[in-house]
Amino acid sequence: MNYLSTRGHPDRKRFCEILLEGLAPDGGLYLPEHYPQVDTATLAKWRDLPYAELAFEILSLYIDDIPPADLKAICAKTYTHEVFGSEEIVPLRELEDGVYLEALSNGPTLAFKDMAMQLLGNLFEYELARRGAELNILGATSGDTGSAAEYAMRGKKGVRVFMTSPDGRMSPFQQAQMFSLQDENIHNIAITGVFDDCQDIVKAVSNDLGFKRKYRIGTVNSINWARLLAQVVYYFAGYFQATAGNDKPVSFTVPSGNFGNVCAGHVARMMGLPIHTLVVATNENDVLDEFFRTGIYRVRAAADTHETSSPSMDISKASNFERFVFDLVGRDAGKLRSLFVDELGSQARFDLSGEPAFKQAAERFGFKSSRSTHADRLATIRDTEKRFATLVDPHTADGLKAAREHLTPGVPMVVLETALPIKFAATLVEALGHEPARPARFEGIEALPKRVVKLPADVEAVKAYIAQNCD
Numbered sequence: 001m002n003y004l005s006t007r008g009h010p011d012r013k014r015f016c017e018i019l020l021e022g023l024a025p026d027g028g029l030y031l032p033e034h035y036p037q038v039d040t041a042t043l044a045k046w047r048d049l050p051y052a053e054l055a056f057e058i059l060s061l062y063i064d065d066i067p068p069a070d071l072k073a074i075c076a077k078t079y080t081h082e083v084f085g086s087e088e089i090v091p092l093r094e095l096e097d098g099v100y101l102e103a104l105s106n107g108p109t110l111a112f113k114d115m116a117m118q119l120l121g122n123l124f125e126y127e128l129a130r131r132g133a134e135l136n137i138l139g140a141t142s143g144d145t146g147s148a149a150e151y152a153m154r155g156k157k158g159v160r161v162f163m164t165s166p167d168g169r170m171s172p173f174q175q176a177q178m179f180s181l182q183d184e185n186i187h188n189i190a191i192t193g194v195f196d197d198c199q200d201i202v203k204a205v206s207n208d209l210g211f212k213r214k215y216r217i218g219t220v221n222s223i224n225w226a227r228l229l230a231q232v233v234y235y236f237a238g239y240f241q242a243t244a245g246n247d248k249p250v251s252f253t254v255p256s257g258n259f260g261n262v263c264a265g266h267v268a269r270m271m272g273l274p275i276h277t278l279v280v281a282t283n284e285n286d287v288l289d290e291f292f293r294t295g296i297y298r299v300r301a302a303a304d305t306h307e308t309s310s311p312s313m314d315i316s317k318a319s320n321f322e323r324f325v326f327d328l329v330g331r332d333a334g335k336l337r338s339l340f341v342d343e344l345g346s347q348a349r350f351d352l353s354g355e356p357a358f359k360q361a362a363e364r365f366g367f368k369s370s371r372s373t374h375a376d377r378l379a380t381i382r383d384t385e386k387r388f389a390t391l392v393d394p395h396t397a398d399g400l401k402a403a404r405e406h407l408t409p410g411v412p413m414v415v416l417e418t419a420l421p422i423k424f425a426a427t428l429v430e431a432l433g434h435e436p437a438r439p440a441r442f443e444g445i446e447a448l449p450k451r452v453v454k455l456p457a458d459v460e461a462v463k464a465y466i467a468q469n470c471d
């Protein structure tokens with residue numbers, strides 16, 4: 001399998017070449033040259049596989065530069081009962097007639113990002129050892145991504161993590177999750193500033209090509225193809241659990257921010273998984289909902305990006321969206337470039353409303369969308385507790401609300417549960433008047449010793465810290 005850039009760069013790459021890279025050299029995103037097709041017979045064969053073996057089958061279609069036995073061992077080591085809390089790894093449960101929750105949040109940091117990041121940690125360790133190389137991962141986080149990356153990379157050979165976060169702005173639980181890690185290869189850097197300062201620092205360091213090369217700086221952000229690929233697997237696993245051996249379609253609703261998660265659903269659907277509808281659920285930051293309703297993609301300024309109670313969906317632009325638009329415009333890289341380079345570059349928006357391609361988003365690719373507000377979130381959390389004795393986190397609540405707006409009779413609707421409620425306890429308390437239950441392993445983490453350095457919002461200070469800590 002070869003990978004291309006959405007912006008038309010002539011180079012073709014193999015999986016392990018793009019594994020450790022971010023954007024393609026022309027600023028595009030990597031995609032496979034084609035989507036491998038899965039027929040009914042293959043689906044039947046995969047239906048009863050344990051999760052790790054299903055992951056191996058799907059990954060094998062996209063990765064041909066890791067020997068199969070090694071890839072199989074990596075999958076087996078990643079998707080275990082011990083790490084994800086159940087044999088099913090992503091158990092499905094019916095909430096009400098035809099509406100299901102797929103649990104993706106029982107990994108080490110209690111958010112779905114573990115599903116991909118845990119695999120990435122093992123792939124990185126494998127590939128770096130094979131090359132005899134090292135990598136220093138530099139990132140910025142306001143919560144879920146940073147902790148998922150740290151728990152995936154802790155103790156891994158050849159990898160260090162330097163994770164910046166805005167000092168004092170994460171929830172106490174999220175801070176404790178990250179700062180209590182004592183592993184030598186994990187460096188927490190609390191920046192005196194806001195999340196945008198952290199992101200600017202990461203960009204500035206990555207743009208210093210000399211520094212980047214000398215200190216082998218890499219990232220693990222959501223545009224990484226391996227992360228997206230790992231997420232394709234749980235659409236298949238959810239589909240198998242929601243159906244009973246027939247080839248009936250299933251719909252999915254996905255709480256969305258950077259469009260990584262739902263883009264994996266799009267890939268699964270392109271492979272032939274019978275997905276009826278993909279519902280994109282957004283919060284008040286409704287860049288994506290606006291596009292799927294109107295055909296206009298309008299990137300927001302920082303000042304127009306709201307801080308909401310589903311903070312992991314607070315985005316101004318959706319970094320993986322370009323992948324879907326590439327398919328939407330018939331994989332025409334010239335057209336893609338005119339939208340994402342010329343139009344977004346000059347006007348921060350593009351408009352497909354008058355073009356046949358826009359109609360295809362719903363008709364051919366199955367996309368629908370909805371938007372929720374803080375009040376919707378609280379109402380859904382209350383209603384779900386009252387009627388089903390189930391607690392959902394604010395992101396999953398956005399998903400549930402959207403799902404109910406797009407039900408099709410006779411088609412099961414699977415809502416992806418993207419975090420556990422304990423991660424967002426303040427909003428649960430606001431909705432219900434009580435704290436959600438805390439898994440035993442997180443009892444008292446706020447009191448554990450913390451490993452974190454505090455630095456000013458200054459690029460040179462962060463560079464100096466990295467230099468000191470890479471021997």
Ligand SMILES: *Cc1c(COP(=O)(O)O)cnc(C)c1O
Nearest residue numbers: 144256257258259260261312418
């Ligand atoms: C990251 C995240 C999302 C958004 O996922 P994308 O892949 O960025 O669309 C939704 N919910 C939670 C809890 C998250 O951590």
